[in-house]
Amino acid sequence: xxxxxxxxxxxxxxxxxxxxxxxxxxxxxxxxxxxxxxxxxxxxxxxxxxxxxxxxxxxxxxxxxxxxxxxxxxxxxxxxxxxxxxxxxxxxxxxxxxxxxxxxxxxxxxxxxxxxxxxxxxxxxxxxxxxxxxxxxxxxxxxxxxxxxxxxxxxxxxxxxxxxxxxxxxxxxxxxxxxxxxxxxxxxxxxxxxxxxxxxxxxxxxxxxxxxxxxxxxxxxxxxxxxxxxxxxxxxxxxxxxxxxxxxx
Ligand code: PGA
Numbered sequence: 001x002x003x004x005x006x007x008x009x010x011x012x013x014x015x016x017x018x019x020x021x022x023x024x025x026x027x028x029x030x031x032x033x034x035x036x037x038x039x040x041x042x043x044x045x046x047x048x049x050x051x052x053x054x055x056x057x058x059x060x061x062x063x064x065x066x067x068x069x070x071x072x073x074x075x076x077x078x079x080x081x082x083x084x085x086x087x088x089x090x091x092x093x094x095x096x097x098x099x100x101x102x103x104x105x106x107x108x109x110x111x112x113x114x115x116x117x118x119x120x121x122x123x124x125x126x127x128x129x130x131x132x133x134x135x136x137x138x139x140x141x142x143x144x145x146x147x148x149x150x151x152x153x154x155x156x157x158x159x160x161x162x163x164x165x166x167x168x169x170x171x172x173x174x175x176x177x178x179x180x181x182x183x184x185x186x187x188x189x190x191x192x193x194x195x196x197x198x199x200x201x202x203x204x205x206x207x208x209x210x211x212x213x214x215x216x217x218x219x220x221x222x223x224x225x226x227x228x229x230x231x232x233x234x235x236x237x238x239x240x241x242x243x244x245x246x247x248x249x
Pocket of ligand 1: 009167171172173174175211212213214232233234235236
């Protein structure tokens with residue numbers, strides 16, 4: 001039985017004061033949550049206040065990205081060890097916005113995943129096709145490439161510690177959600193890839209989240225699909241009440 005995960009990605013939103021106010025509102029609404037893991041990914045500057053705010057609650061804090069090297073002359077970057085030190089338990093890797101706007105590659109994503117695993121926290125690897133790729137019949141090819149590039153050379157035990165997020169780029173921030181069936185179909189394909197690269201048992205244990213315009217009013221339908229193990233939520237995670245109602249699907 002795979003334990004569901006509901007993760008929120010704030011992207012480049014919220015100051016420290018806003019983060020404190022958010023968790024004051026969110027914590028009472030999810031305090032008794034036992035049915036899923038809850039993860040929130042604030043921007044770097046709000047990590048410390050967020051970690052402080054969720055102490056003793058079921059919420060864990062993630063970073064939105066990291067560098068693959070342990071340290072070095074990489075101006076503007078943050079390492080896995082720094083994030084662990086800041087209290088992060090997870091990190092989003094290769095979000096489509098990183099791929100689209102910041103030149104993230106599968107190779108670098110792979111390096112980051114290995115570094116995150118070595119530092120002892122959970123990488124959430126994002127994969128997903130562009131609209132033109134879907135319409136051009138290339139969805140499976142893109143997902144297979146991003147998946148195999150991202151998890152290249154992981155051991156089975158390492159693979160079992162990652163979370164995968166299927167986020168069709170055309171559904172992110174557009175209000176255009178994949179139907180639960182479309183998402184489930186992509187998830188099935190990704191699980192087959194996992195079975196082929198690792199073992200059917202490892203694949204069966206892999207948690208695959210759906211992301212792309214997840215809202216309080218569509219989460220139930222998505223979670224009704226056995227293939228969908230949770231959600232990576234952008235816009236709707238910025239509002240504590242909306243995110244809580246997604247958590248409490
Ligand atoms: P969205 O973003 O929920 O605003 O579509 C999802 C994401 O980017 O993870």
